Amino acid sequence: MTLDTKKVVYQIYPKSFKDTTGSGVGDLRGIIEKLPYLAELGIDMVWLNPFYPSPQRDNGYDISDYTAINPDFGTMADFEELVAKGKELGIGFMLDMVLNHCSTEHEWFQKALAGDPVYQDYFIIRDEDEITDWQSKFGGSAWAPFGDTGKYYLHLFDVTQADLDWRNPRVREELFAVVNFWKEKGVEGFRFDVINLIGKEEVLVNCPINEGKPAYTDRPINHDYLQMLNAASFGQNPKLMTVGEMSATTIENCILYTNPDRHELDMAFNFHHLKVDYKDGQKWTIMDFDFPALRDLFHSWGEGMAAGGGWNALFWTCHDQPRALTRFVDTEHFRAQGATMLAASIHLSRGTPYIYQGEEIGMLDPDYDTMSDYVDIESLNNYQILLDQGKSPEEAFAIISTKSRDNARTPMQWDDTTHAGFTTGTPWLKAGKTYETINVKNEKNGPIFSFYQELIKLRKTLPLIADGDYKAAYTDSDQVYAFERTLGDQSLLVLNNFYGNEVTLDLSTTYQAGQVLISNYADTTLAETIILKPYQTIAIWGNKVD
Ligand code: GLC
Secondary structure, three states: OOOOOOOOEEEEOHHHOOOOOOOOOOOHHHHHHHHHHHHHHOOOEEEEOOOOOOOOOOOOOOOOOOOOOOOOOOOHHHHHHHHHHHHHOOOEEEEEEOOOEEEOOOHHHHHHHOOOHHHHOOEOEEOHHHOOOOEOOOOOEOEEEOOOOOOEEEOOOOOOEEEEOOOOHHHHHHHHHHHHHHHHOOOOEEEEOOHHHOOOOOOOOOOOHHHHHHHHOOOHHHHHHHHHHHHHOHHHOOOOEEEEEOOOOOHHHHHHHHOHHHOOOOEEEOOHHHHOOOEOOEOOOOOOOOHHHHHHHHHHHHHHHHHOOOOEEEOOOOOOOOOHHHHHOOHHHHHHHHHHHHHHHHHOOOOEEEEEOOHHHOOOOOOOOOHHHOOOHHHHHHHHHHHHOOOOHHHHHHHHHHHOOHHHHOOOOOOOOHHHHOOOOOOOOOOOHHHHOOOHHHHOOOHHHHHHHHHHHHHHHOHHHHHOEEEEEOOOOOOEEEEEEEEOOEEEEEEEEOOOOOEEEEOOOOOOOOEEEEEOOOOOOOOOEEEEOOOOEEEEEOOOOO
16 A cells, blocks of 8 residues: 555545535536635545445444445436546545445345344344443444344444444455445545444353444454455555544554554544543533543544554544534634634644545534434434433433534535525524624635645645654643644654633743744744744754754
8 A cells, every 4th residue: 555645535425515406515517616625725635424325223324235325415327436536636535435344234134034044144143141331322222133033133333234244255245345346436545334343252251341333343353354356456556545434443453454564454543532521421411521531532543653664544523523613613703713723733644634625614513402403313212211311301412412422513604695505405404603704705714714725735735744754742741632744854743732711831952943934823933932823833943053
């Protein structure tokens, strides 16, 4: 694998990006229409969330046909046109491969239910006395009755998402063929959904810790399967970019997943930095974020992955997280400063940066007023669980509105017209409250968009950013996340103030004589001591005093 470290990826949630038919659901032609916008931003690759036929119980992560297009999103001809037009503009496409499970409406599961033993071996089906205490990630037991057979099938996610049995060579062949089908369509990358969960043991065991996760996460056999997948599909074209979504993973495993010598994947997403506002490790709670924990996680992953020759996918927001800007920043006073600081803190780091649609214009969580505005299955299930636990409807709603995945899934805000210019119909999910001011039309000449453009350009022009080493700096600051990049005799110090108040830093032994490469405040001058303004980011280049 020869990963191009200069590339920046932009994530599009097709359902919410741009609707050209008035159906209320975004479509592939909408993405074609907006390609020039993406080219102007400067990104190289677009990761598209699933657009395959699906009953949409989990917004397309419940696939009923892996090699077709859901008519709501368009046709195969639209997809081919999208890929071709993207190529003309230097934009490749990375497709989402959901290979841990398929929809129970997929013909494999339907044939299995109808009694075909060949297809029953595609799934993880057990007798009642063999099932485990594992919990579904969307709430409740991870086992459901398999028709009226008296047996149970495993579903780590929704009851309509049946886990596939990777131990069966036939299943692997089918899934490798899926990847090759899309590879032949000219896509330039793949994002593998929850790919560190595919390797289940032959004998499944109870596991009271963390709802059973250790029993099925990052199992050694998972690495074997990734090597097989690599050899049978994308590995044959070293230019393809691959990223694995790793649930509850470790640095050690992510080094194995991504070190090029291992021939598994190019890079890995981990989510530890997005759990720093979980009270007692629980998602459905409300707590201010724990800055020292965030800082230490970035440092240990930055240094650990560099030391092991691994590679991080760097991101703040995705379709499974509330928007980082709302989550980490006092947006009432410092939206632009916070948005640009968050961007710099990952774009100047070691790894491949991902931008989630709308981050480049500083979009916020929608600030819905009622539970009926939410549609995500995880949010609805957990709202009920919170009520069952004795929370009042107001308390439960406050938690959902802080944590819901729908927060990132609201329509892309293009302009100030009804529904943010996303659709002329009724959107499948309501637009956020701020669209009249925060939209592409207003923001394109604003400070956030241009800062992103600049960061993307810097990665392309400075090998120090794309390829430099990563070292933690100012590790005891309780307000500034700082790191140093080095390559040959060059170095770059990146300082990120995570709060809305000023902070003083001593630069006398570090970069007093360097030059400011980029900052989100004008007129930054360096001195022995420097005062960082609210949410200020500064990258100081060269001349490190040793
Ligand atoms: C991943 C996806 C998420 C989905 C889940 C099950 O975490 O990102 O959206 O619900 O897998 O496929």
